[in-house]
Amino acid sequence: MPVTDGTPRKKVTTSHGRYYAERQALARRKKLRRKAALIQLMRKRKGAAAIRTSTIRVEKTHITKNEALAILVGTQIGAGVLGLPYAASKVGLIPALGVLTGVMLLMLATAFIVLRFSAEMGGAQMSTIANRTLGKAGGWLMYLSIFIMSFGAILAYIAGMGSVFASLFGVSDTIGAAIFWVLASFVVYRGLEASGKTELIMSYVMLALFIGVTLMLVPHAELENGLYTDLSGLLSITGVAIFALGCHTIIPDVYKGLGSYEETKKVLVLAFLIPTVIYAVFMAAFLLVFGRETPEIATQGLELLYGHLGRVIGNLIPLLAITTSYIGIALAQQSNTEEFVKLRKPVAWALTVVPPALVYFAGVRNFADVLAFAGDTGDMLAFIVLPILMWLAAKLRR
DSSP states (O other): OOOOOSOOOOOOOOTTOOOOHHHHHHHHHHHHHHHHHHHHHHHHHHHTOOOOOOOOOOOSSSOOHHHHHHHHHHHHOSTHHHHHHHHHHTTOHHHHHHHHHHHHHHHHHHHHHHHHHHHHTTSOOHHHHHHHHHHHHHHHHHHHHHHHHHHHHHHHHHHHHHHHHHHHHOOOHHHHHHHHHHHHHHHHHHTOOOOHHHHHHHHHHHHHHHHHHHHHHGGGOOGGGTOOOOGGGHHHHHHHHHHHTOOGGGHHHHHHHHOOHHHHHHHHHHHHHHHHHHHHHHHHHHHHHHGGGOOSSGGGGHHHHHHHHHHHHHHHHHHHHHHHHHHHHHHHHHHHHHHHSOOOHHHHHHHHHHHHHHHHHTTOOOHHHHHHHHIIIIIHIIIIIHHHHHHHHHHHHO
16 A cells, blocks of 8 residues: 555546546646756856956865965966056156055955955855845946956057067067967967966066066165156056956955955955055166156066166066966956856957957057056946945945
8 A cells, every 4th residue: 555645635537547646746746846946046046157357266175374365466466567667657656655555445445345245145256246236237337347447458468568579579569469469369269278376376476576676676776766746647556556456356265265254354454465565666666767767568677777688577577477467367358258248259259359459459559558547447346336336235225
């Protein structure tokens, strides 16, 4: 005799001679409930798609504080630092240091906001946070800000590498930029993304080169070269500083790796202080040597002091920094477009790398000024404006 599950039976004659219609109906209802639960789960996962702008990943389920600090600092150290001395030369050393400090404090405050929301949402990424706090409009604003930031950064990198190729190989800036764009964009299309460990190693190599360049400049520094004030360039230095200090997109991964809100908060403080000190020293060294004549790509000024050796070292840093930054940002933006806008890979790739190249060949070629544009628009929206709006929206709801 079959075992009952407590459901009242009703005898209904069937073609098979069975009399368990009620049990069959119950089984069908359970099946429908399971399907509904699965659909709901899929919808939640679809709504939680993350937008990233960094290719550095936390590859372990648990990381130490030192590893977390290395990841955050590695995310910040990149091509942005090369434009800081030129942007600072437009305002003078003292105003530049003041802007850098102010931007650092503001970015640290919004980093705390991102960390708090991410912790409350179980390690959610920035797009998920924006979507849950500001609705679909917030998600699209996040995507738009990242698109603008990526567009400006890729345009600046094309311009910068055109200058580097021209200096190293004796070709014109346009031909150098075209060669770099074809090679780097091909790497992006093939998806040859460097691992997080590789990028961190590259960041430390560049950091060592920055320190070496600073030591090479010290004997030639004169205090009066940087002691002037011109406030007409404040917007430019602000944008480059924002661009150089952005690491918000990796904060959720670092939080999940550390597993502690308080520990992550302490690491964040150091993660903003250390790059700021390095940037300040690097920026001051160039201003005290070159003053208002600081080159667009600062390290290229070493050729004036050390000849051929200075030219090689001065172009090696941007060659490493710009190439890795171009590939990383372009890969991230390509995947963003594939996931968020639901476009096929070739279309997403073309939307990522072709428009900046067209703008460059149309005549927009100033490395530092384009970095400033990216910082004053995309980075400011993603890393300052949107986090503050999310904080205000959550506060009003409470």
